[in-house]
Amino acid sequence: MSYTIGLAQTGYPTDGDVLAQTRSVALRARERGVSLLVFPENLMCPHELTARELLNLSEPCDGPFATEICHIARQQRLWIVFTMSETNPDGGRPFNTAAVANPDGALVATYQKCHLYDAHAVRESDRMCAGNALCTPVQTPFCTLGLGICYDLRFPEVARSLSLSGCDLVVFPAAWHDGPNKELHWQTLLRSRAIENETFVAGVCHGASRYVRTSYVFDPLGNTLVSGSDDLLVCDINPQSLRSARESMPIFEHRRPELYTSLS
Numbered sequence: 001m002s003y004t005i006g007l008a009q010t011g012y013p014t015d016g017d018v019l020a021q022t023r024s025v026a027l028r029a030r031e032r033g034v035s036l037l038v039f040p041e042n043l044m045c046p047h048e049l050t051a052r053e054l055l056n057l058s059e060p061c062d063g064p065f066a067t068e069i070c071h072i073a074r075q076q077r078l079w080i081v082f083t084m085s086e087t088n089p090d091g092g093r094p095f096n097t098a099a100v101a102n103p104d105g106a107l108v109a110t111y112q113k114c115h116l117y118d119a120h121a122v123r124e125s126d127r128m129c130a131g132n133a134l135c136t137p138v139q140t141p142f143c144t145l146g147l148g149i150c151y152d153l154r155f156p157e158v159a160r161s162l163s164l165s166g167c168d169l170v171v172f173p174a175a176w177h178d179g180p181n182k183e184l185h186w187q188t189l190l191r192s193r194a195i196e197n198e199t200f201v202a203g204v205c206h207g208a209s210r211y212v213r214t215s216y217v218f219d220p221l222g223n224t225l226v227s228g229s230d231d232l233l234v235c236d237i238n239p240q241s242l243r244s245a246r247e248s249m250p251i252f253e254h255r256r257p258e259l260y261t262s263l264s
Contacts, residue, residue: 003142006034007215007233011207012046019068024173030076032234038081040206041150041175045085051127058094059084061110074105083173093129098147100138111135113149134161143169150174153189163197168242175206181210198245219243
């Protein structure tokens with residue numbers, strides 16, 4: 001059975017009321033028949049914060065921010081993927097975390113970004129602490145969901161591991177910086193992760209001007225199901241096309257993992 005995914009390509013609101021913006025987008029998503037709504041990286045806090053400000057604004061996953069988004073998910077009967085700056089229980093730099101709320105208002109999964117973006121004069125590791133585990137697959141009534149965050153996309157092992165764990169949809173909330181070749185890389189890497197794993201892949205980008213501001217969903221053959229710069233992109237996903245792709249080209253049956261051990 002097909003299901004509908006929504007990509008909320010939002011920016012940080014001028015009034016700072018992220019939760020009001022989230023409520024508004026969630027209502028529009030429900031009205032358009034969305035089952036799974038995905039928000040971008042850097043949803044909770046503006047990018048411009050200093051490391052100290054970000055640390056002070058961080059919250060645990062049972063704090064007010066995540067609790068309110070779970071309430072919105074229950075109110076609108078949606079699965080919601082959102083991001084937040086998660087308090088480090090050891091007292092150090094916070095985690096860049098993606099979380100999943102279900103339509104009952106429960107927080108059912110969290111993932112702490114493993115690969116921190118220290119490139120092009122940006123040092124995410126000065127502000128954030130890296131996670132040490134990949135996402136545990138999230139079971140929903142319509143798909144098995146896997147999560148990566150932004151820079152994780154450049155590491156093909158992430159999507160491959162999630163696919164081998166049974167994920168048939170991998171989503172990448174991102175704040176993908178703009179610049180020479182950056183939009184080309186964003187699109188190409190998302191499409192590549194879909195083709196090489198014969199799975200659905202979605203990338204939702206932050207809407208601020210410093211980022212590429214284009215989001216995508218690709219099917220298991222690399223076809224574009226939706227793309228654009230609107231603040232809410234919606235498309236249907238038919239799981240049957242995943243089964244068809246894997247039956248016609250059974251790459252998972254043809255893998256020879258005994259030859260790949262040197263990669264570790």
